[in-house]
Amino acid sequence: MATAAQIGKTSKENGDWLSTACILCALNCGVKVQLSADGRSIARTRGDESHPASKGYLCNKASRLNYYQDRANRLQSPMRRSPDGSYEEVAWETAIREIAAKLTAVRDAHGGESIFYYGGGGQGNHLPGAYASTSIGPLGVKYRSNALAQEKTGEFWVADRMFGGWPHGDFEQAQVVVFLGKNPWQSHGLHRARAAIREIAKDPERTLIVIDPKRTESADLADIHLAVKPARDAWLLAGMAATIVQEGLANEAWLAGHASGVAEVENTLEGIDIADCATKSGIDEAVIRSTARLVAAASSVAVLEDLGVQMNRHSTLVSYLQRLIWTLTGHFGRPGTHYIAKGLGRISDGREGGVSPVAGGRLIAGLVPCNLITSEILTDHPKRYRAMLIESANPVHSLADSAGWRQAMRALECSVVIDVAMTETALEADYVLPATTQFEKAEATFFNFEFPDNYFHLRHPLFTPPDGPLDEAEIHMRLAEAMGAVPEGLEAELSQALADGKRPAFGAMLMSKMAEQPSIAPILPGLLYRTLGPSLPDGLRNSAVLWGLCQRFAAANAEAVAAAGLEPTGDELFNAILEAPSGLVVTRQDWPAVWQRLPGGKVELALPDLLTATAKLNAEQPAEASPEYPFLLSAGERRSFTANTILRNPEWRRKDPQGALFINPEDAARLNLGEGSSARISTQSGSQDVVVAVNDRMQRGHVSLPNGLGVNYxxxxGDQPPIVGAAPNELTWSELRDEYVGTPWHKSVPARVEAI
Ligand code: SF4
Incomplete structure (x- = not known):
């Protein structure tokens, strides 16, 4: 139902529109909604013109948001798994007490490094991760991961080593825009994606290049579509980079002042056989060369890479090669090229540090490669993970090797899932704790990469939660209390300080308590929720953790915050965020500031390990498919009605209700498959029965299945109707991964297709 402040004025009849955001992709476009007359569901949606980034734009998916909020069988009580595999409702006190006892027992016997934390946020549900330290800190949890470690860590790692941060393209101003393994028409990735692509396409002064094996909707609008062979992007990009060097197209004057490691890179690229790259990539050598010349001659170029290459062969190397192309030609640090944004979140961290305890996988931003997690459970290694806390995530469905994940979950001594639904992962857990939905509490958008104006959006709740579910912050705090990690009387002391002296006295006491007892630092987020939270405007309690973030951010970025027209103090920034239900600009920067962010003020071009890999490309003989598995499956394609698994009701899809297997017409004819026929797709990992859609956008030998299908609802x-669509990760396996950061090759899974 609507929150107390909104009841009586939010119905469809009286026409009030409330501000929130779409949570179906990382852009989190601003949305205005009208609630139903009973205040229990979202009745109408439209774009929020006041949102600083999306400015009223929405794609087709936002109109289906109510399928997230208004769901059958809402999880309302903690659930405990019985020995027979069924679940029984238990009281919160029981669940918290038992979980705390089991997790602390694992910690005491094997150390906090044996307890794994996964998730912490989805595409719009980010604050749980900010509160998680409240419980995982006292447990001494050392290893964690989330979806970034199966999508973005390769790119982040490369970017961090080259730029000290994650460069983003200035697509609004670029003369040449390149989408690499990216179909923004369906998967977005830049604000107002469809409008932006159309604007580029119709401007005769601008050029749109799409590199994708499939003739996507974005490719339809492109000036140049490079239909690379599936999984062969590395050769195409190496050929382009080599063309730039071998034809003398590098911007040597710019490189001399702005980059280091140039000679090493040029020496390597001088040795690349471009004709061989053409043969292996399937793109004519003349086209490779002409495209490279176009990039070199352009006044500005911006490139956007995404999962089509990041979940594919050579993914980290591809992230490097595409950056070499636009840095060799000087397309960084000026309008229309690439910048490093300054936002409140640091989601694009690419710093390397340490390895995972069993397999020795490289940790990027502290994240264990997702494809290694099950192997670090299903082992008798003494350092294996023995317990797991998972929140706002569904790894059994969304990570490689669902069967392995089910086995791993059952092998744990204790597994706990915090979520709004009995997901595929929850159904394997010992305990399931019900959380409030993203529209029942304050939530925030953290994927903010805009420039020169960078925004932040704290979403106000639309609904009062039903009895039973709790905010993740409260769950973490209760666990911390049950573990004895919250000093007695501390919460009351802080609350009193806030009541007596407002935030200055509160902040001073917090600092002094931290100085006295540094061990309370991890529970600080939970303490803020309990103490500062109740003092915040109605419904915004869950935003309390942002107060601490704002203090640090304003102190470190006072100039940029002031340039955005805000008082550059933590409190004023926090207040401004609370008072802007459609979001607000929090920093304003200029292009010279981008250069200040680079270590030493220069781009580091030479990454020795990846240069060595580049030099070996011509000797490599790609053989992704085989006679037994002749197709390459793109597992998890973004389509007009796909989202992650937070949308579980299959009725939300207006098109492609079964999540069909897309297959080239010639392949379909050869296999005697017609439109709407049934087929079985098999890999070395498993089989799924699918409905066929004959699709001339697909290359021969390339098939695709959408993401987000195959979930229970x-x-x-409480009955389970037949599950709709294929769950992609029933077909994938963990060893199919990048050699540097372990990201999966979901976009080129060897597969066999047969009529049934
Ligand atoms: S682009 Fe579409 S799916 Fe993504 S946030 Fe905006 S409306 Fe939602």
Whole structure:
């Protein structure tokens, strides 16, 4: 139902529109919604013109947001798994007490490094991760991961080593825009994606290049579509980079002042056989060369890479090669090229540090490669993970090797899932703790990479949660209390300080308590929720953790915050965020500031390990498919009605209801498959029965299945109707991964297709 402040004025009839955001992709476009007359569901949506980034734009998916909020069989009580595999409701006190006892027992016997934390946020649900230290800190949890470690860590790692941060393209101003393994028409990735692509396409002064094996909707609008062979992007990009060097197209004057390691890179690229790159990539050598010349001659170029290459062969190397192309030609640090944004979150961290305890996988931003997690559970290694806390994530469905994940979950001594639904992962856990939805508490957008104006959006809740579910912050705090990690009387002391002296006295006491007892630092977020939270405007309690973030951010970025027209103090920044239900600009920067962010003020071009890999490309003989598995499956394609698994009701999809297997017409004819026929797709990992859609956008030998299908959705009686669509990760396996950061090759899974 609507929150107390909104009841009586939010119904469809009286026409009030409330501000929130779409949570179906990382852009989190601003949305205005009208609630139903009973205040229990979202009745209408439209774009929020006041949102600083999306400015009223929405794609087709936002109109289906109510399928997230208004669901059958809402999880309302903690659930405990019984020995027979069924689940029983238990009281919060029981669940918290038992979980705390089990997790501390694992910690005491094997150390906090044996307890794994996964998740912490989805595409719009980011604050749980900010509160998680409240419980995982006292447990001494050392290893964690989330979806970034199966998508972005390769790119972040490369970017961090080259730029000290993650460069983003200035697509609004670029003369040449390149989408690499990216179909923004369906998967977005830049604000107002469809409008932006159309604007580029119709401007005769601008050029749109799409590199994708499939003729996507974005490719339809492109000036140049490079239909690279599936999984062969590395050769195409190496050929382009080599063309730039071998034809003398590098911007040597710019490089001399702005980059280091140039000679090493040029020496390597001088040795690349471009004709061989053409043969292996499937793109004519003349086209490779002409495209490279176009990039070199352009006044500005911006490139956007995404999962089509990041979840594919040579993914980290591809992230490097595409950056070499636009840095060799000087397309960084000026309008229309690439910048490093300054936002409140640091989601694009690419710093390397340490390795995972069993397999020795490289940790980027502290994240264990997702494809290694099950192997670090299903082992008798003394350092294996023995317990797991998972929140706002569904790894059994969304990570490689679902069968392995089910086995791993059952092998744990204790597994706990915090979520709004009995997901595929929850159904394997010992305990499931019900959380409030993203529209029942304050939540925030953290994927903010805009420039020169960078925004932040704290979403106000739309609904009062039902009895039962709790905010993740409260769950973490209760666990911390049950573990004895919260000093007695501390919460009351802080609350009193806030009541007596407002935030200055509160902040001073917090600092003094931290100085006295540094061990309380991890529980600080939970303490803020309990103490500062109740003092915040109605419904915004969950935003309390942002107060601490704002203090640090304003102190470190006072000039940029002031340039945005805000008082550059933590409190004023926090207040401004609370008072802007459609979001606000929090920093304003200029192009010279981008250069200040680079270590030493220069781009580091030479990454020795990746240069060595580049030099070996011509000797490599790609053989992704085989006679037994002749197709390459793109597992998890973004389509007009796909989202992650937070949308579980299959009725949300207006098109492609079964999540069909897309297959080239010639392949379909050869296999005797017609439109709407049934087929079985098999890999070395498993089989799924699918509906066929004959699609001339697909290359021969390349098939695709969408993401987000194959999830359970019990009806109102608790019965489970047949599951709709194929779960992609029933077909993938963990060893199919990048050699540097372990990201999966979901976009080129060897597969066999047969009529059934
Ligand atoms: S682009 Fe579409 S799916 Fe993504 S946030 Fe905006 S409306 Fe939602």
């Amino acid at each position: 019990p009806n109102g009686d």
